[in-house]
Amino acid sequence: MAAMTMLAERLRAVLGPSGVIADPAAMAPYLEEQRGLFHGRAALVARPASTAETAAVVALCAEHGVAIVPQGGNTGLVGGGVPFEHGGEIVLSMGRMIRVRAIDPANFTITVEAGCVLANVRAAADEAGCLFPLSLAAEGSCQIGGNLSTNAGGVAVLRWGNARDLVLGLEVVLPDGRVWNGLKGLRKDNTGYDLKHLFVGAEGTLGVITAAVLKLFPRPRDIETALVGVADLDHVLALFARARAASGDALGAFELIPRIGLELAVAHVPGCHDPFAGPHAHYVLIEATAPREALENLLSQAIEDGLAVDAVIADSLERRRALWRLREAVPEAQKREGASIKHDVSVPVSMVPEFLRRATKAIEAALPGVRVVAFGHVGDGNIHFNLTQPVGAEPKAFLARWEEMNRIVHDIVAGMGGSFSAEHGVGRLKKGELVHYGDPVGLDLMRRVKAALDPQGIMNPGKVL
Ligand SMILES: Cc1cc2nc3c(=O)[nH]c(=O)nc-3n(C[C@H](O)[C@H](O)[C@H](O)COP(=O)(O)OP(=O)(O)OC[C@H]3O[C@@H](n4cnc5c(N)ncnc54)[C@H](O)[C@@H]3O)c2cc1C
Structure with missing residues (x-):
């Protein structure tokens, strides 16, 4: 004391x-x-x-x-x-470390302190006529240091990568108080171990990120957004491959919404409307930084070939926002429908349909009446495999089965070479899963890195490992 x-x-x-x-x-x-x-x-x-x-x-x-x-x-x-x-x-x-230290539009970089709120970094890039593409629903309050420490992804990973792909240099305070100055704005630097990547995704267990050099991009000229009704999960995958090719690999987002997700959004969240005359089993929200004509051709051909049933392309910013609202409203709508058990998992993109079929079947067999609401960044192989409680069930009794449901879903994910944590990290919540599913040699290496950098064990102990 x-x-x-x-x-x-x-x-x-x-x-x-x-x-x-x-x-x-x-x-x-x-x-x-x-x-x-x-x-x-x-x-x-x-x-x-x-x-x-x-x-x-x-x-x-x-x-x-x-x-x-x-x-x-x-x-x-x-x-x-x-x-x-x-x-x-x-x-x-880190909330007082909010300076934008430098913007270099010719080098397409921005150097910011770790406490900068993500939305402010995006705005600063925009003011300089550039794009910083990292974007997620928490961007009004999450900070760049936290984004890097959790290797955040968000809605634009497909086109621009996750936080790890967007960082060129870091400044880090090490657990002994020394400052490592790795604030380089270089795209090529082959001088030994790439130390910055140790701290990205480390969730504060190896040091404190104090500043970062981030990549900027030219602002895209065309952004086109469509919602597509699809009858079959395999068609979702085929449409994805086609859309990548047809847009010149300029897909910004390829997001899955199941019928139940859309129904819940329309039922519970103001401003959500089904844009189609009839129901579809699945919906895909496609965003492409490509000319409108390319998207129109892609979708009419996909309908003709039976890969898509119907499609709407947003013809104004308002319509674009309305389509995104449907996708973003799903978690909010789920909350209003009762208790949820959540899994934020990834598998190779090619295995998404198979994963969805197997996991849904296994979960429905284990918990009759459960409502699987599986949605998300299907173009990244990342699915929010969320379970909504059966209608009329007691929320507490449903939530008591969280671990059991985790095991069923994560076993299937692991069997497909996937990850039980595609977003958010490990923290305290998923430590047990890391021990259960982590490769023993990989875990040993992680512990050695931790011991080498933080022998006293004072940097966020008990998290991740
Ligand atoms: C509504 C919502 C939507 C989201 N959507 C997505 C999504 O689509 N994709 C996705 O990938 N993630 C998503 N997330 C998760 C999001 O990426 C993380 O919450 C965010 O990146 C963490 O930033 P933060 O500043 O809030 O960090 P915190 O929550 O404060 O910290 C997170 C971790 O990072 C460590 N940390 C924080 N700052 C530093 C620092 N400067 N140096 C070292 N360690 C540090 C902390 O110790 C902790 O372990 C979402 C979260 C919410 C709430």
Whole structure:
């Protein structure tokens, strides 16, 4: 206790009074993750405003042997960014490190501090006439440091890749307080190990990302969006291959919505309307940065060949937003329909139809009446395989079967060479799954990397590994 009081005093001396929060009410938002699954305690919240201050905080914690939980926008849903219940850790919030350090339109790069909110990075790129393509529903509050630490994907992975593909350089405070300056804006640099990729997806267990050089792109001239009704899952796959080719590999998104997802969205979420005259078994939302004519030709040919049943192409920004609303409303609609058990998994794209058939059959056999709402980034092989409780079921009893449902779905995923965590990371929620499904040699390597960089074990301990 005395040691913690001393640490708090030393942190105040470094960060000033506004850089340390110790008041329980003011700390509360930093201690709970938004789904309410994890609620921790902390000795204090440190809020550095610069890399030097971050390094000083980490060095002091290392000296005092106090564990650190890095936190960005706290939108992660797996408990990675909130402290444990014992209260002996500090939260290191990056929310004051919000400077755009540089934009180089000729190099197509932007250098930002880790606490920059994703939407602000996108806006800064836009102001410079460029595109920063990382985009996801939490972009109004998640931070670039958190996006990189969880290797976020979002709705544009197909065209531009996930966070890992969008980073050229990093600045990181290591667990001993040293600063690694890897802030290079190079597309070619073959000088040994690519250290930045150790920190991407590490969920704050290897160091604190303080800044990043990110890739920018020219703003696309044409963006066309269509919703396509499809009768058969195999046709979804065939349509995907065709759409990639027909658009000159310029698909921005290829998202699956099942009939039940659309029905729930229309029933529960204001502003959602079924644009078709009749129902279809599956819907695919296609976005392409290609001329409209290319999309029109693709879809009319697909209908002619029986791969698609019907299609609508958005003819205005409003219509485009309305089509996206249908896709984005699915999780919200599911919430209003009762309890959900969620799986955020990936398999090779070619196996998506087979995965959906097998997993649906197995789940429906294990839990009669359950409603499978499987939707998402099918073009990335990433499906939100969500289960909505049977009509009239007791939510608590349904949720009690979470682990059992996980095992059924994740076993099928593992058998197909897939991943039980395609988004969000591992955090605390999926640690057991990593031990269960992780390759033993791979896990051993991860533990060795962790021990080499963080021998004291103070950087977000108990998360991931
Ligand atoms: C509504 C919603 C929609 C989403 N949609 C998608 C989606 O489509 N695709 C997708 O991939 N993900 C999606 N996500 C997950 C999203 O990618 C993550 O929540 C987000 O990237 C985390 O950013 P954050 O700043 O909130 O980090 P936090 O939640 O604060 O932290 C997440 C992890 O990163 C660590 N961390 C945070 N900042 C740093 C730092 N500077 N240095 C080191 N470690 C750090 C934390 O310790 C923690 O382990 C969604 C989340 C929500 C809530």
